[in-house]
């Protein structure tokens with residue numbers, strides 16, 4: 533119904549931003565405890581976001597314009613325009629913690645280089661960074677099935693990331709978010725079934741192996757350190773998207789715990805917690821996010837606006 537739809541849309545967007553904001557101060561830190569993270573949740577200062585939320589807001593705004601129809605992804609996501617919108621957003625606030633490769637691409641695009649050329653300037657084979665996956669979750673709100681969601685995820689990613697693994701990571705995160713939206717909040721999440729719903733969208737041996745590991749690690753009740761050792765926790769798409777999926781599945785029904793798990797796993801904490809937060813928020817809804825923290829998000833007003841537009 534409409535109430536649960538808007539509740540889940542808000543959960544998705546606020547979960548994404550909250551994971552980014554809570555995770556950012558802990559990037560690259562070891563020995564972080566639940567108490568350290570809860571102290572951030574319960575503080576009173578504004579929670580500033582990084583590139584993850586900044587670009588997810590750009591994508592949400594692009595989708596909210598609803599060019600054409602989501603059944604025609606080539607109209608719904610305008611590649612030339614989206615590339616320019618991402619690059620302009622970097623240019624306005626380049627200090628939000630962007631990756632090194634994408635910074636060069638954005639500078640070239642702002643200077644007038646066509647995006648297809650700009651994104652091969654640093655890595656001729658394309659970037660396999662997690663920058664497509666970190667911002668992709670809003671597409672799950674407008675696609676009506678996994679195929680549509682995957683097509684939108686690919687288009688929203690390819691304007692910055694040409695490497696197959698970056699595209700697979702974005703498709704994985706988007707389709708997983710779509711599945712999380714479809715499940716009732718009080719329904720127990722079965723990891724094997726959940727992963728089986730995502731698998732067909734990511735037909736790559738590397739990613740299928742990651743999915744096997746995720747299910748094993750849920751069954752073994754792996755802790756964050758074991759999860760990071762088995763799956764990776766870096767800025768690459770294959771080294772971060774599976775960890776986010778595990779963080780959600782290990783803590784289904786408790787978004788705050790999912791984000792803390794991601795942060796305690798270390799490495800690229802803002803991005804892994806952001807992706808886990810989007811999944812957990814999409815499943816459990818806005819009301820289950822820590823109230824004291826969501827009200828302090830720098831982008832709270834925009835997140836409310838786009839949740840209403842996209843729900």
Ligand code: F2R
Pocket residue numbers: 582583584629630631632633634635655657658659660661662663664666695767768800802803
């Ligand atoms: N921590 C970051 N970014 C780095 C911030 C550095 C800071 N400015 C500083 O200097 O202190 N977080 C943000 O970056 C991640 C998203 O990255 P994105 O958008 O995918 O960027 P990029 O540059 O395309 O890729 C990131 C890095 O991955 C490695 N890499 C990617 N493709 C590669 C390839 N084909 N060959 C070799 N290496 C490749 C590079 O190290 C890239 O810099 C998020 O975590 C976001 O929060």
Ligand code: MG
Pocket residue numbers: 582583584628629802803
């Ligand atoms: Mg970031």
Ligand code: MG
Pocket residue numbers: 690694
């Ligand atoms: Mg391409």
Ligand code: MG
Pocket residue numbers: 800801802803804
């Ligand atoms: Mg990051």
